[in-house]
Amino acid sequence: MDKKKILRSASxxxxxxxxxxxxxxxxxxxxxxxxxxxxxESLTFLLNDNIRLKKVASLVADxxxxxxxxxxxxxxxxxxxxxxxxxxxxxxxxxQKPDSPLQKTLTALWDSFFQGEQKS
Amino acid sequence: xxxxIYQIINVKNADLIEIAKLLHEDMxxxxxxxxxxxxxxxxxxxxxxxxxxxxxxxxxxxWRYPYPVFFVSDLAEAVGFIPIVAEMSALPKFYNQKDTxxxxxxxxxxxxxxxxxxxxxxxxxxxxxxVVREYGINHKKIWYLVQEGAFYSELLKRLRAKEKVDG
Numbered sequence: 001m002d003k004k005k006i007l008r009s010a011s012x013x014x015x016x017x018x019x020x021x022x023x024x025x026x027x028x029x030x031x032x033x034x035x036x037x038x039x040x041e042s043l044t045f046l047l048n049d050n051i052r053l054k055k056v057a058s059l060v061a062d063x064x065x066x067x068x069x070x071x072x073x074x075x076x077x078x079x080x081x082x083x084x085x086x087x088x089x090x091x092x093x094x095x096q097k098p099d100s101p102l103q104k105t106l107t108a109l110w111d112s113f114f115q116g117e118q119k120s
Numbered sequence: 121x122x123x124x125i126y127q128i129i130n131v132k133n134a135d136l137i138e139i140a141k142l143l144h145e146d147m148x149x150x151x152x153x154x155x156x157x158x159x160x161x162x163x164x165x166x167x168x169x170x171x172x173x174x175x176x177x178x179x180x181x182x183w184r185y186p187y188p189v190f191f192v193s194d195l196a197e198a199v200g201f202i203p204i205v206a207e208m209s210a211l212p213k214f215y216n217q218k219d220t221x222x223x224x225x226x227x228x229x230x231x232x233x234x235x236x237x238x239x240x241x242x243x244x245x246x247x248x249x250x251v252v253r254e255y256g257i258n259h260k261k262i263w264y265l266v267q268e269g270a271f272y273s274e275l276l277k278r279l280r281a282k283e284k285v286d287g
Contacts, residue, residue: 042123045217046229049124053236056185059252061243068251073258080265087272094279101282 124151124187124233125217128208131157134164139171145181149237152187152215154208158194165193173200182245186237188212 095102129142147153155172157165169191176183183189183202190211191204198204205211222230 042217042220042222043226043229045214046123046226046233048214050229050233050236053186053233053240057236057239057243060185060240060245060248064248064251064255065243067255068248071255071258073255073262076262077258077265080262080269084265084269084272087269087276091272091276091279094276094283099286101279 122151123217123219123222123230124215125219126154126211126215127151128154128156130159131155131168132159134160134167134171136171139168140175143172143175145179146241148183148187148189149241150187150234153189154192154211155189156192156208158192162194165195166199169193169195169199169202169204173202176202176246180244180246182249184249185245186240187215 094100097103131139131142142155155168157168160168172189172191173183175181176189189202191202192206192208192211193199193204194206195204
């Protein structure tokens with residue numbers, strides 16, 4: 001109840017003797033508002049928990065049963081393994097050529113070892 | 121109706137009958153649970169952690185959902201699969217709330233949360249946690265294989281570029 005509204009709507013004679021009571025009620029209302037703020041903290045926490053629970057419920061009740069019955073992981077692993085094997089084969093084809101960078105580096109290493117022996 | 125804040129259970133002895141009295145399937149349905157085993161000797165702490173972990177396994181109950189279970193223990197090394205912290209202050213702060221009187225609006229949210237908690241419980245979260253674990257392992261494998269493939273592709277790209285320059 002708003003004190004100002006009551007004061008405006010009623011004449012001063014009607015309110016005689018009630019001023020102190022109205023003052024007290026207005027104070028109580030303002031204190032209650034302060035208390036509600038503390039409750040607000042719990043409300044925020046509960047709403048955040050509600051979001052968390054919704055996500056968990058969606059995970060365990062909706063998404064995971066689908067994943068369980070239509071797991072794609074092993075097929076993706078197989079596909080990626082085949083792709084990697086293809087890439088490795090292509091790499092070896094290039095690297096086994098006599099003029100490939102690998103062969104050149106190995107030749108240089110080999111030659112450098114024997115050059116040292118020839119000098120001595 | 122209570123807020124879903126930590127329920128602290130002080131485990132005072134390692135007696136199996138006493139531990140069994142503390143455990144029931146709906147224990148983490150409404151709020152997270154913290155077992156404080158610090159008053160026990162290190163061997164007893166290890167034993168209690170093992171027993172409670174096994175209990176969740178044998179009863180096909182989930183220690184993760186709807187609310188998690190923690191241990192507060194002096195054991196630094198990992199024992200079992202349930203998370204262990206050294207101090208109460210190391211627990212997730214999300215559930216560290218004041219236990220205030222619930223307002224009408226809050227009790228409405230709590231009612232909605234109760235339905236969700238029950239929905240999670242009914243979805244067999246223990247089995248689903250296993251599915252999540254397998255899904256995670258598979259996708260970790262995929263990640264490593266994709267990394268390997270990206271390395272080969274990069275190598276091939278560089279070698280072909282060099283061949284073009286030389287050729």
